Amino acid sequence: MAGAAALAAQAPKGAAQVPNADGRSASTEAAAAGANGVRVVDRPGSDFMVDVIKSLGIEYVFAMPGSSFAGLHESILNYAGNKNPEYITCMHEESSVAMANGYAKVEGKPVAICAHGTVGLQHAAMAVYDAFSDHTPVYMILGNTQDATRRGGEVGWVHSAQDPAAMVRDYTKWDDQPVSLAHFAESAVRAYKVMMTPPMGPVAITLDTDLQDEQIPPGLDLRIPKLSMSAPPAGDGAAVAEAAKMLVAAETPVLIAGRAARTPEGVRLLVELAETLQCAVLDQHRRMNFPNRHPLNQSMRAGAGGKPLLIPAALAPDLVVGFESNDFYSALRGVRQRNPQLKVININSGDLFLRSNYQNFQRYTEADLSIAADAEATLPYLIEACKKLITNDRKRAFQARGAKLAEAHNQALEKARLDASYGWDASPISTARLSAELWGQIRTEDWALVTDSSPWIHDWPLQLWDFTKHYQYIGGAGAEGVGYAAPAAVGAAFAHKRHGRLPIAIQPDGDLMCANGVLWTAAHHKIPMLTLMHNNRAYHQEVMGLQGLANRRQRGIDHIQIGTKIYDPFIDYAKLAASMGVRSEGPITDPKDLAGAIGRGIQAVKSGEPYLVDVVTQPR
Amino acid sequence: MKRTILAVLLCAAFAASGFAQTRGGDAVKGQGLYLKNGCYECHGTVGQGGTGPRIAPRTAALTYIRKPAGQMPPYTPKVMPDADLADLLAYLVTIPAPPPAKNIALLNQ
Numbered sequence: 265m266a267g268a269a270a271l272a273a274q275a276p277k278g279a280a281q282v283p284n285a286d287g288r289s290a291s292t293e294a295a296a297a298g299a300n301g302v303r304v305v306d307r308p309g310s311d312f313m314v315d316v317i318k319s320l321g322i323e324y325v326f327a328m329p330g331s332s333f334a335g336l337h338e339s340i341l342n343y344a345g346n347k348n349p350e351y352i353t354c355m356h357e358e359s360s361v362a363m364a365n366g367y368a369k370v371e372g373k374p375v376a377i378c379a380h381g382t383v384g385l386q387h388a389a390m391a392v393y394d395a396f397s398d399h400t401p402v403y404m405i406l407g408n409t410q411d412a413t414r415r416g417g418e419v420g421w422v423h424s425a426q427d428p429a430a431m432v433r434d435y436t437k438w439d440d441q442p443v444s445l446a447h448f449a450e451s452a453v454r455a456y457k458v459m460m461t462p463p464m465g466p467v468a469i470t471l472d473t474d475l476q477d478e479q480i481p482p483g484l485d486l487r488i489p490k491l492s493m494s495a496p497p498a499g500d501g502a503a504v505a506e507a508a509k510m511l512v513a514a515e516t517p518v519l520i521a522g523r524a525a526r527t528p529e530g531v532r533l534l535v536e537l538a539e540t541l542q543c544a545v546l547d548q549h550r551r552m553n554f555p556n557r558h559p560l561n562q563s564m565r566a567g568a569g570g571k572p573l574l575i576p577a578a579l580a581p582d583l584v585v586g587f588e589s590n591d592f593y594s595a596l597r598g599v600r601q602r603n604p605q606l607k608v609i610n611i612n613s614g615d616l617f618l619r620s621n622y623q624n625f626q627r628y629t630e631a632d633l634s635i636a637a638d639a640e641a642t643l644p645y646l647i648e649a650c651k652k653l654i655t656n657d658r659k660r661a662f663q664a665r666g667a668k669l670a671e672a673h674n675q676a677l678e679k680a681r682l683d684a685s686y687g688w689d690a691s692p693i694s695t696a697r698l699s700a701e702l703w704g705q706i707r708t709e710d711w712a713l714v715t716d717s718s719p720w721i722h723d724w725p726l727q728l729w730d731f732t733k734h735y736q737y738i739g740g741a742g743a744e745g746v747g748y749a750a751p752a753a754v755g756a757a758f759a760h761k762r763h764g765r766l767p768i769a770i771q772p773d774g775d776l777m778c779a780n781g782v783l784w785t786a787a788h789h790k791i792p793m794l795t796l797m798h799n800n801r802a803y804h805q806e807v808m809g810l811q812g813l814a815n816r817r818q819r820g821i822d823h824i825q826i827g828t829k830i831y832d833p834f835i836d837y838a839k840l841a842a843s844m845g846v847r848s849e850g851p852i853t854d855p856k857d858l859a860g861a862i863g864r865g866i867q868a869v870k871s872g873e874p875y876l877v878d879v880v881t882q883p884r
Numbered sequence: 885m886k887r888t889i890l891a892v893l894l895c896a897a898f899a900a901s902g903f904a905q906t907r908g909g910d911a912v913k914g915q916g917l918y919l920k921n922g923c924y925e926c927h928g929t930v931g932q933g934g935t936g937p938r939i940a941p942r943t944a945a946l947t948y949i950r951k952p953a954g955q956m957p958p959y960t961p962k963v964m965p966d967a968d969l970a971d972l973l974a975y976l977v978t979i980p981a982p983p984p985a986k987n988i989a990l991l992n993q
Binding site for chain 1: 929932933984991
């Protein structure tokens with residue numbers, strides 16, 4: 265080393281660089297060597313990487329530490345002063361990505377995550393698939409050592425890969441493994457642009473350890489390309505005009521919203537379209553698309569759970585329009601049989617980007633008019649086109665239609681309240697009671713639900729609460745992966761923190777046990793959120809599945825608890841939370857004890873802390 | 885007493901619906917069977933509904949339990965004898981109705 269440094273120190277600036285035995289240039293070695301021959305670096309490549317990350321407006325990096333990105337980690341802390349980006353300590357890479365997912369859905373902008381390109385990404389993979397299926401932006405930075413002669417022994421080798429991102433390429437939008445800092449800058453900016461262009465999705469940049477650690481060669485002209493964001497793709501003008509014509513002419517149109525609203529403006533636009541037409545809206549609740557208590561919202565009429573996987577027969581649609589509908593084929597089941605003349609319009613950005621291997625694109629939907637475009641970007645043009653076509657006669661017809669829908673909406677709400685009254689005093693506590701007790705105390709606050717309302721709790725919040733704002737609901741795991749809810753909730757709550765909101769998580773027990781280290785992250789980073797455990801002491805979906813199977817086979821259900829129930833011992837979630845610094849109480853089994861616990865939790869959250877209440881609940 | 889009368893009336897109704905009722909059901913045993921057979925997993929511990937529909941305090945159709953449609957698995961005589969079924973149904977009709985929803989302040993907000 266000393267020899268190489270001495271040799272390189274004599275080399276004139278700009279001289280050709282000759283690789284040494286390690287494959288590193290002699291001049292680089294020279295720049296990295298101090299006078300006494302000890303290798304020092306005063307301007308590592310990772311400092312420039314931080315400059316690039318800053319230029320993208322990324323404020324946070326969620327990560328569990330790993331040696332393959334230690335160079336970047338150090339630059340974040342000491343070069344950037346741990347600000348823009350700030351390092352948020354996670355305890356599992358799956359948590360990092362799911363937290364990033366929850367954060368992005370609330371804040372509308374991404375964070376970065378860092379992980380080993382091998383063992384870290386292997387941990388993260390399910391959450392990456394969730395984000396991909398959920399059209400959520402996650403900016404992944406993966407560490408790797410490309411140069412085989414530079415890997416540090418057995419661990420260095422086993423933690424390196426020829427092509428780390430290959431593992432998740434089937435469910436990311438784009439990735440690259442840059443070989444120079446200039447290459448990194450261009451790919452980092454490109455990755456951001458690709459990630460944020462609808463349909464959004466995760467991207468990955470693999471960072472070579474040497475590229476992070478080595479001195480930036482003196483005189484190297486490094487620049488950061490300008491980020492040029494693409495306007496989201498709106499529907500073709502002629503197709504939008506045709507869709508408007510069909511909508512205005514229809515007698516009983518139904519709008520189905522999956523991930524229609526990317527932003528608060530998306531909610532406003534969907535409301536404007538529905539009110540213009542006075543037509544029914546069914547929300548698939550993958551986002552907060554449409555206020556649940558709006559009189560045109562007919563989602564509660566779709567049956568138990570409020571998730572309209574099927575269009576209620578009573579709506580008798582002659583036209584169904586899907587807006588980023590995630591499982592449009594299933595939603596149309598039955599309706600086509602009842603009305604062979606049914607017309608279907610599908611506005612979906614999913615057609616613009618597909619991968620082949622994983623089947624998250626769902627069954628093929630036959631449509632009379634298919635518009636490959638972002639729904640939110642298309643809505644202004646569709647609204648304008650509809651308004652131009654509406655005559656006074658149609659307007660009167662629409663008003664009459666809207667009045668009937670409003671009446672049906674009110675009846676559905678009353679039925680939901682009646683249904684919620686059953687089992688009101690039951691122990692274990694009904695999920696309806698839990699939801700109603702929460703609503704009683706949060707409804708005057710600036711609240712947000714940071715977990716899925718979902719079938720797990722019978723969609724009670726979406727039936728009993730009053731969701732009006734985009735940030736109040738983030739939907740669930742895009743790929744229905746168990747282990748998503750807890751970290752996504754912490755990520756979402758982290759996004760709410762700067763706005764001073766009251767985040768509420770109704771947390772399934774089995775999900776929390778996948779990676780409960782997020783409780784420590786919430787405590788460590790002082791992320792205020794109130795978690796109520798939905799502790800049904802089981803992987804209940806699997807209980808029902810196995811029970812059904814055993815009964816169909818006429819073998820009885822005496823053994824189905826094996827592998828499906830979480831018992832012997834029961835998990836004490838209050839103690840689990842307390843062990844990680846989260847104030848907590850429970851288990852609560854008497855519904856009369858809920859109100860006090862929720863009140864104490866809200867006070868703790870208002871003082872800036874996370875708080876957990878363990879509630880032993882009915883199965884659903 | 886009122887519940888017993890109701891149970892008797894409903895059992896008569898079950899018999900009329902085609903179920904081979906061999907004896908009156910035992911509600912206490914029925915509660916144990918309701919839990920043991922996992923009915924609560926879909927219908928809740930007091931029949932209030934969940935993934936499955938609400939089944940109390942109203943009658944469940946016996947023919948439906950034997951030959952259900954949709955997602956519910958069949959409970960054939962092999963896994964649930966007629967006598968157990970009678971006990972189960974006797975339990976279901978004893979489950980009291982909840983307070984009226986309009987009287988629950990938390991459900992009117």
